[in-house]
Amino acid sequence: xxxxxxxxxxxxxxxxxxxxxxxxxxxxxxxxxxxxxxxxxxxxxxxxxxxxxxxxxxxxxxxxxxxxxxxxxxxxxxxxxxxxxxxxxxxxxxxxxxxxxxxxxxxxxxxxxxxxxxxxxxxxxxxxxxxxxxxxxxxxxxxxxxxxxxxxxxxxxxxxxxxxxxxxxxxxxxxxxxxxxxxxxxxxxxxxxxxxxxxxxxxxxxxxxxxxxxxxxxxxxxxxxxxxxxxxxxxxxxxxxxxxxxxxxxxxxxxxxxxxxxxxxxxxxxxxxxxxxxxxxxxxxxxxxxxxxxxxxxxxxxxxxxxxxxxxxxxxxxxxxxxxxxxxxxxxxxxxxxxxxxxxxxxxxxxxxxxxxxxxxxxxxxxxxxxxxxxxxxxxxxxxxxxxxxxxxxxxxxxxxxxxxxxxxxxxxxxxxx
Amino acid sequence: xxxxxxxxxxxxxxxxxxxxxxxxxxxxxxxxxxxxxxxxxxxxxxxxxxxxxxxxxxxxxxxxxxxxxxxxxxxxxxxxxxxxxxxxxxxxxxxxxxxxxxxxxxxxxxxxxxxxxxxxxxxxxxxxxxxxxxxxxxxxxxxxxxxxxxxxxxxxxxxxxxxxxxxxxxxxxxxxxxxxxxxxx
Numbered sequence: 001x002x003x004x005x006x007x008x009x010x011x012x013x014x015x016x017x018x019x020x021x022x023x024x025x026x027x028x029x030x031x032x033x034x035x036x037x038x039x040x041x042x043x044x045x046x047x048x049x050x051x052x053x054x055x056x057x058x059x060x061x062x063x064x065x066x067x068x069x070x071x072x073x074x075x076x077x078x079x080x081x082x083x084x085x086x087x088x089x090x091x092x093x094x095x096x097x098x099x100x101x102x103x104x105x106x107x108x109x110x111x112x113x114x115x116x117x118x119x120x121x122x123x124x125x126x127x128x129x130x131x132x133x134x135x136x137x138x139x140x141x142x143x144x145x146x147x148x149x150x151x152x153x154x155x156x157x158x159x160x161x162x163x164x165x166x167x168x169x170x171x172x173x174x175x176x177x178x179x180x181x182x183x184x185x186x187x188x189x190x191x192x193x194x195x196x197x198x199x200x201x202x203x204x205x206x207x208x209x210x211x212x213x214x215x216x217x218x219x220x221x222x223x224x225x226x227x228x229x230x231x232x233x234x235x236x237x238x239x240x241x242x243x244x245x246x247x248x249x250x251x252x253x254x255x256x257x258x259x260x261x262x263x264x265x266x267x268x269x270x271x272x273x274x275x276x277x278x279x280x281x282x283x284x285x286x287x288x289x290x291x292x293x294x295x296x297x298x299x300x301x302x303x304x305x306x307x308x309x310x311x312x313x314x315x316x317x318x319x320x321x322x323x324x325x326x327x328x329x330x331x332x333x334x335x336x337x338x339x340x341x342x343x344x345x346x347x348x349x350x351x352x353x354x355x356x357x358x359x360x361x362x363x364x365x366x367x368x369x370x371x372x373x374x375x376x377x378x379x380x381x382x383x384x385x386x387x388x389x390x391x392x393x394x395x396x397x398x399x400x401x402x403x404x405x406x407x408x409x410x411x412x413x414x415x416x417x418x
Numbered sequence: 419x420x421x422x423x424x425x426x427x428x429x430x431x432x433x434x435x436x437x438x439x440x441x442x443x444x445x446x447x448x449x450x451x452x453x454x455x456x457x458x459x460x461x462x463x464x465x466x467x468x469x470x471x472x473x474x475x476x477x478x479x480x481x482x483x484x485x486x487x488x489x490x491x492x493x494x495x496x497x498x499x500x501x502x503x504x505x506x507x508x509x510x511x512x513x514x515x516x517x518x519x520x521x522x523x524x525x526x527x528x529x530x531x532x533x534x535x536x537x538x539x540x541x542x543x544x545x546x547x548x549x550x551x552x553x554x555x556x557x558x559x560x561x562x563x564x565x566x567x568x569x570x571x572x573x574x575x576x577x578x579x580x581x582x583x584x585x586x587x588x589x590x591x592x593x594x595x596x597x598x599x600x601x602x603x
Contacts (some may be wrong), residue, residue, distance in 0.1 A: 018437075018444040018576075020453075151479070183479050187453040188437050190444035297479035304477040387480045 007272035014192035014271070021155045021184035022047030025091065025117045025177070026192055028159035030055045031199040032115075033206050034084035038066035038077035042096040043129045044181035045119040049091055053330065065115060071096040075103035075114075082112035083233050085224035087163060087207035090114070093181060094121035097135045107174045108143025110234050113207075114174040116144070117159060119185040120296070120347075121305070122382040130383020131181040133348040136324070137356045143249050145175040145256055146325040148295040150275075152189035155179045157273055161263050163203055168263075169210050170255040178324075180297040180382065194271065202270060202357055244409030253326045260323055278327045281320040282335050283311055288317030290398040291372075293361060294345040295321050298386050300380075302345070305391045316395055321357060329364035336365060340375045340402040343394060345414075346382045354378075354411055373407045379414035390415050419472035420567065421482045424490035424557075425501050431554030434580075435491070436467035439558060441576035443471040451476050456485040457531045460498070464499050471567060489561055490514060491553045502533065504507040509533050512561045512600075514540035514553050519603035538600040547592045553585035555589040559596030 017027065025048050029037070039049040056065040064081075068074045071092050092100060097118060101173060120136055122128040136146060145165060149155045155177070161320065162175040178263050179185055194202075211220035214231065221229045257279050264278025271289040272303075275281050281299070284306050285291055294302050299320040309316045319335055321328075336342050342365075346355020358376035365371050377394055379385050394414055401407050426432030433454040439451035454458050455466035459509040485536065487510040488501050491508055495501065502511065513535040522537065523543065540556035558573060572597065577586040 017442060018441040018450065180479070182453070187451055187479075188440050189476075190440075190448075190450050300477040300479045307477075385480050387483055388478065389483075 003239055005269065005272070007268070009194055009271045011192060011272060014194055015323050016190060017193055018187050019152065020047065020186050021152045021179045022119060022186070023051050024152045024156040025179065026051035026055070027193055028156045029089050029115075030061055031194070031196050032089070032163050032203060033087060033161055033200060034061070034063050034089045035207070036081035037090060038063045038074045038088070039080070039090045040068055040071050040074050040092070040096060042071070042093050044121055044131075045091045045093040045096070045117065046187040048117055048119070048376045049184065057184055067274065071099040072103060075100040075107060078114045079103060079107050079110065079112060079273065081363060082107070082114050083110060083225050085207065085209045085222065085226075089112045089113075089116075089166075091117035091119065092372065093119045094123050098123060098138060098321050099251055100116050101139065102140040104139050104144060104174075106234065108255050109245070109247075111172040111252070112174055113163070113172055115159065115162045115166060116174065116176045118176050118178045118179045120178050128382040129181070131347070132381045132383065133346070133356075134381075136176065136178050137348045137350070139176065140325055140356060141324045143173065143253075144262055144325060144342075144344065145171070145173050145323070146178060146193045146258055147175065148178045148321065149184065149325055150299045150320060152187065153191040154275060155184060155275065156191055156193060157267060157271070157275075158198055160202065161267060163207075164263050165256070165259050167207055168259045171252055171259050172210070173249075173256070173304045179277070183297040192271075198254045198270065200388050201268070206357055209335040256326050257323070257328060257331075275322055279323045280331055280335065281322055283318050283320075285317035285319060285339070287315055289402045290317070290318070290343065290395060291317040291339045291341075292318045292345060292395070292398070293321055293332070293357060294318060294341040295324065295357065296347065298345065299345070301386055301388055302391055305388055305395060308392070314395070316399070324357070326363075329360065332361065333364045333368055335362055336361070336366050336372055337370070339372045341375065341398045341407070343377055343398045345379055347376050349381070349390065373401060373405075376411045377408055377414045378411070380401070384415055386415060419470060419476065420470040420487065422471075422487045422561075423482050423485040424467040424469070424489050424491065425495050425499060426465055426467070426513070428463045428465050430491045431552050432465055432491055433467040435489070435506075435554035435558055435573060436469045438555070438573065438576045438580060439469045439561070439568065440471070441579065442572035443469075443574055445572040446568050446576060448472060448473065449475050449487045455481060461471060464495055471539035485509065487512065487561070487565065489557050491557050493517075500527070502526060502528060505533065507532075510536065510564055512536045512564055513566055514538065514560075515575075518537060522603065528560075535584065536560055536600055536602050538563075538596045540596055541543075543592055543595050543599065547595065556592050559593035560600035563597045563600040564602070586588065
């Protein structure tokens with residue numbers, strides 16, 4: 001793990017940019033030979049599309065840019081484009097993502113590897129432009145692969161990786177790249193980007209659609225809309241075959257983790273950067289009595305506190321969940337087994353239940369013979385900051401729980417007025 | 419890690435100043451972050467922006483609560499905003515200010531020797547050189563005089579990256595002038 005490997009493109013051959021998360025995503029899309037971008041602006045995603053439209057206006061990309069009148073249309077246009085064999089990209093947030101909802105399912109069911117950047121933002125009402133994950137959690141059952149990034153560099157890296165993951169013939173699913181609104185979308189950080197050609201090579205050039213055998217053509221044909229070789233996408237499918245088609249989606253999801261891991265390693269060989277195994281990013285978990293799980297940019301602040309507490313001799317650790325769909329139940333259970341208490345941080349809540357990742361982790365741990373105690377921390381709704389002091393307080397509570405050996409309150413709210 | 423908090427009013431370019439400093443530090447090979455205290459901007463309303471500069475990758479993704487340095491772009495803020503809030507002991511305060519040092523200490527509500535205080539007449543200089551009261555770059559000049567956070571050439575480079583040449587040129591001139599006139603009081 002620690003052995004140093006010289007990346008194929010060493011850091012000095014990568015270009016230094018100081019950009020915010022939105023711009024980083026736009027740069028990644030620019031280098032990814034995207035054929036069609038259809039988008040509608042919404043804060044905090046707007047800069048992605050703004051920056052990309054600059055690239056279009058300057059003639060720096062070949063992309064067909066479709067400024068649609070709503071997010072429903074944005075995703076619909078991406079579905080049409082991807083079905084015609086194009087590499088399609090869009091970006092949105094919050095209410096915009098909610099408006100896409102119907103078409104999200106269609107994109108996934110038609111097995112179209114569209115890439116969607118979500119600059120995570122709270123849903124109305126009241127109107128709030130700031131970060132939480134309720135938008136992403138609303139699409140969690142739609143059949144999309146969902147990745148969450150921690151910093152601006154990872155937003156760039158992951159956007160490029162998303163095309164490779166989605167277009168892999170073992171997968172053929174759309175991929176959402178989630179970056180925290182404002183905490184990443186509007187925060188400038190220093191990043192390194194690859195030369196264009198290196199990205200093109202990593203992606204294998206323009207999108208290639210797989211070939212399929214259809215009974216009315218003698219030869220295999222590319223799986224795309226083409227008047228010369230007509231195919232139908234998504235026609236009526238009742239109780240005769242619908243269920244089998246869903247089984248295909250279920251099976252495709254099962255193959256995602258191996259592809260995410262491969263792409264993560266390949267990216268490492270190319271750039272010198274990787275994110276855990278691509279699925280989970282553990283830190284100081286080996287002998288930890290308390291482990292906290294977290295999604296997105298808060299992971300950095302949690303790591304900062306883990307370092308501090310380790311310095312004081314406290315046995316704490318963390319796991320960042322980089323891939324939320326498909327959810328890595330088994331792999332996470334493997335890491336969490338043997339620890340005394342797990343604190344699950346959720347920047348969203350399912351009203352009347354718990355936070356979304358808490359439910360997953362409960363499921364993951366059920367089959368363990370000796371289960372860790374579990375606590376759910378819902379935090380940061382509507383962009384409420386999670387400062388280091390607050391994270392430290394959470395760890396102290398969890399360490400006390402570990403000592404007591406039981407948990408009184410399973411669902412806790414972090415940083416809210418009582 | 420150094421944390422800088424910028425106090426300004428919407429339209430004075432506090433966020434841009436935070437970004438320029440971060441860009442320059444990145445050119446110097448540092449790890450950086452800069453961001454506004456997020457919210458829809460209203461012209462004239464008090465706003466905050468932040469810059470973090472570090473030799474190591476920056477893990478933190480929360481706002482800045484105990485800065486090492488505060489920079490105040492607009493002296494009228496001193497009446498309503500406690501700019502020293504959370505400032506580390508012995509920290510640095512850089513203010514756009516032309517009045518008497520005694521009055522400034524009174525406005526800041528601090529005693530002599532508690533913090534380092536550096537002033538420059540940024541509004542006057544901005545009006546002279548830019549013909550507009552945009553004080554963000556002037557305050558970068560004053561900040562650099564007090565604390566050599568980045569190389570001057572790097573700030574220059576960042577300005578030319580961020581702005582068209584004529585605007586960058588005038589801002590470089592303004593930074594130099596504000597640097598010259600900055601003094602500890």
